[in-house]
Amino acid sequence: MKSITLKKLFLMHSWVGVLTAVLLFIVAFSGALAVLSRPELKIWANPELQSTQIVPSSDINTLVNQYYKQVPSAFGENIHVFMPSGHNFYLLTLVFESHHGDENYSQEVARVFQFHPDSLALVDSYYGPSKEFYANKKTDAPSYIGEFHADLHLGRPIGLILTGFLGLTLLKSAVTGLFIHRKMFKELFTFRRSKGLDIAISDAHKVMGIWGSVFNIVIGFTGAFLGLATIILLPAAAFVSFGGDQDKLIETFTAIPEPVVSHIEQPTNIDAILENAKSRFPKAVIIDATIMANNDANAQVYLRLLGGEAVASQLLHYRGDGEFVKSMSSFGDISGISIKVIEVLFPLHFGNFAGIFIKLLWVILGLTTALLPLSGMMMWLSKRTRGSNPTLSVQAYTRWNRFIIGSCGGLVLASFVLFPLQIVLNYSVDGALQNAFFGPVFFYSWLGWLLVSLLPMHHTFYFKLTLLLCGAALSAVMPLNILIGQNNIMNFNSALVVIVDSLFMLIGLTFIWAGLKLKLTKQPILEAQTV
């Protein structure tokens, strides 16, 4: 390859990397945390889920039939059963929907009943527009972080477009990075931590970039697809065939046909269907069930499964009498290779297709994706302070470093603060009322820490403070849980809570140790003098 081409690729890699560094860190770090949000951290965050996430099929059958008799007949058209698996609602949730409204509402309306997963006692009920119910469902710290990763809480479409474009830039950076590091096999293990910070960071950037290249390309590609699909890609693709009507396109391909009600009574064998699904795919988790024309001869049941050998999530179609019809894509009964590829994009991005080991791999690789733009930015900045004619003064270098620590470190701090907050909220605030706290605490902690970066202090001191505070936030989780939590390391009611609390403590102490070990310059609270 010509040297001018390499130089161009290097400049492209640098410019895009520098422009998107902070945002890419934000999305990648929150993504690394979000990998564990469902179901592990969601179970940790909700005491109701900690005793059990599995409700016996017979109990589900009993509850569906019991409440089916209590709701008006129009609400029996569609029944959704959301399992308390930690992927959706934190309670066993039965949603009886009337698509055509009722005497009070002209829009889709729902009657909802939510039960404790263990005791099956009725905890909550709702009657009103379906959209409002789904929009106001209880969130928790891990779900909040997961939603932040998806659209930065900027709403749709702006948030999704931004994260989608970051996926494109990550893809571009990964591809150009591979071209410019031609000595990739020689540099596979080159990490000289004893040669000084600049060399260590440069080596770390190359090692993470080379080893993580396949992962970064996959995440960039899938992230771009997930972010832009519903906002730009589907409407564009629907432009010719459906006049730009994306909803019509989705309906044509994915609509589950409504059964014709025969008015011949035949009990819908929900428990047999659930047991059959579990025996067919023992490693998969049943997320939810949709029952159409319940207790009718033409009843149809659709189960959504996640994980197992299929990798991608799937939809199982059963007749009401328990007869298995077919397994299909979770998008509907669509043929062809493209849909199979698209199906796999989701588990490839989320890493949620086969248990905790794969999730840990995704967390490690996700953290390297987050550290890549950061290390690249640091390389770019330090290069500009070197030489006989540096383009960046020492003062400006310190300010840039403080900005990076404030924005990126601030995000880490804000995310970590949500975990002790979750324990406090579980103790003091009921149900969906908790939702009002996560946003303000998260964004004000982040903003507050970013504003601290304006103070005239050395960036190493600022970084030390950031590490200590992050460590303190995480370390506070276990003691708080012991003091006010329902299940904790002392009563050992939930193994998952014990493991998560212990890991939080371990990571928190590691941050504190790193912060204490960090050597300061002689003047930690005075800005570095201009050269």
Next chain:
Amino acid sequence: MFKVSKNNKSTFKAIKRRHFLACVVALITAVIIIPGMTTYLPFHMNEQILLPIMLFPIIWVGLFMYAYLAEHVWQPFAVMLLLSISHGLLSLLALMQGKA
């Protein structure tokens, strides 16, 4: 805040036009290509719609890189213009045929 290196100016000719091509025109071209591709791909309707959607990130990255790597700035401009016009016309024809 930063001094622009003279080396960057000599590496890329017409740097501002390349920025515009890469950041704006490449995106518009890639988006126009999607409906255009649905008109000529020789597959079932599912594939005709899903394949261009899947190819979008690759097309965009390719156009983005070409905007900077091409020796002369008119080259990527001509390619993107040709792609946009051709796929736009294909989409328009298909729409008009559909309405008729």
Next chain:
Amino acid sequence: MNITLIFCAVLSLVFMTLIIRKNASSKIIKVIYSLISLIISFVCFANVYGLLGGIITGVACLMCVGLLTAFITGKALKGY
């Protein structure tokens, strides 16, 4: 059983990265040992996660093991 298979797979990949890292070995030796280790790890992962899941997990685990090996051990000394 699953945990044992995953453990074996990870060990194979660690062995593979250490072989690749070793400067003293010839390329042919590196390729042979790497292939054997790769096949063992993919078979182990496929037995736990199925064919597609096994391949994806194998590739991801290889990336992680390589990264951690690089950070922990660094480059091998000349002659090693």
